[in-house]
Amino acid sequence: MEQGQSWGTDDPSITAAPLPPFERIVADYGPLITRIAASYEADPSLREDLTQQILLAVWQALPSYRADASLKTFIARVAQNRSISFVTKQVRQPPVAELPEKLEADMPNPEESAIEASERASLLEATRRLPLPQRQVIILVLEGFSYPEIADMLDIAPNALALRLSRAKGALKSMLEHRP
Amino acid sequence: MSDFDLERLGDVWRQQPDAAEMERLQRTAAAVSRRARYSQIVDVAAAVAIAGVVISLVASNPRGDAVLMGTAAILVLLYSNFRQRKLRQV
Numbered sequence: 001m002e003q004g005q006s007w008g009t010d011d012p013s014i015t016a017a018p019l020p021p022f023e024r025i026v027a028d029y030g031p032l033i034t035r036i037a038a039s040y041e042a043d044p045s046l047r048e049d050l051t052q053q054i055l056l057a058v059w060q061a062l063p064s065y066r067a068d069a070s071l072k073t074f075i076a077r078v079a080q081n082r083s084i085s086f087v088t089k090q091v092r093q094p095p096v097a098e099l100p101e102k103l104e105a106d107m108p109n110p111e112e113s114a115i116e117a118s119e120r121a122s123l124l125e126a127t128r129r130l131p132l133p134q135r136q137v138i139i140l141v142l143e144g145f146s147y148p149e150i151a152d153m154l155d156i157a158p159n160a161l162a163l164r165l166s167r168a169k170g171a172l173k174s175m176l177e178h179r180p
Numbered sequence: 181m182s183d184f185d186l187e188r189l190g191d192v193w194r195q196q197p198d199a200a201e202m203e204r205l206q207r208t209a210a211a212v213s214r215r216a217r218y219s220q221i222v223d224v225a226a227a228v229a230i231a232g233v234v235i236s237l238v239a240s241n242p243r244g245d246a247v248l249m250g251t252a253a254i255l256v257l258l259y260s261n262f263r264q265r266k267l268r269q270v
Binding site for chain 2 (some may be wrong): 022023026027031034046052057059060119144
C-alpha cells in the first residue's frame with residue numbers, strides 16, 4: 001500500500017478516512033522510514049536509534065495530522081525533520097560508511113540480487129555523501145514524491161527546488177559514474 | 181542524468197526490506213508506542229498530582245493571595261503540559 005493508497009487528500013471536499021492504527025502505519029510506511037533513516041545514518045546502531053526516534057516522532061505527531069496531505073507525505077516530512085535534527089545533533093557528517101551488511105546478505109537469487117543490492121548500496125552510499133539540502137531533495141524524488149509535493153514539504157519555491165535538484169542530480173551522477 | 185534515469189534509480193531505491201527487517205521494525209514500533217503511551221500517562225498523572233497538592237494547600241489556607249497563586253500555578257502547569265505536547269508534534 002506504500003505506493004498509491006493515501007489517507008489524506010488535497011481536496012477539502014473529500015472526507016478523510018480515520019487514521020489506521022499505529023501498527024498498520026508502521027507496516028505500510030516502515031520501509032519508507034527505514035530508507036530515510038538509512039540515507040541519513042550509516043552506522044547501524046545509530047541508525048537503529050534514529051529509526052526509534054522517527055517512530056516516536058510519528059507517534060507523537062499523528063494527532064496533528066490534518067489530512068491536507070497524504071499520510072505518506074506527512075510521515076516522510078516527520079522522518080526527514082527528525083533525521084536532520086539527529087545528524088545535526090551528532091555534530092558530524094555521517095560517515096561514508098561500510099555498506100549495510102544486510103544489503104548483501106539474505107539474497108534469494110544470488111546473481112541478479114547481488115547486482116541489485118550492489119546498485120542499491122552504491123546509490124545509498126552516494127546519497128549519504130550529498131550535502132543535507134541536496135540529500136533531502138533527492139531522497140524525496142527517489143521515494144516518488146512529485147515536485148510540487150517536495151516543494152511544499154521543504155517549504156521552498158519551485159525554482160529553488162529545481163536548482164537544488166539539478167545540483168543533486170549532477171553530484172549523484174558523478175558519484176555513481178566514478179564508483180569503484 | 182535524465183528523469184528516466186531517476187525513475188529507474190527510484191525503483192532500485194524503493195526495494196522492500198526483507199521480512200526479518202520488517203519484523204524487527206514492527207517490534208521496535210510496538211516498544212516505542214508502549215513507551216510513549218506510558219510516558220503520556222506519567223505526564224498526566226504528575227500534572228494531576230501536582231494540581232491536587234496545590235488545591236489541597238489552597239484549601240487548607242483559603243486566603244485571596246493563596247487562591248491567586250494556586251490558580252496561577254495550575255495554569256502554568258496546564259500551559260507547559262500543552263506546550264510540551266505541541267512541541268513534540270513538530
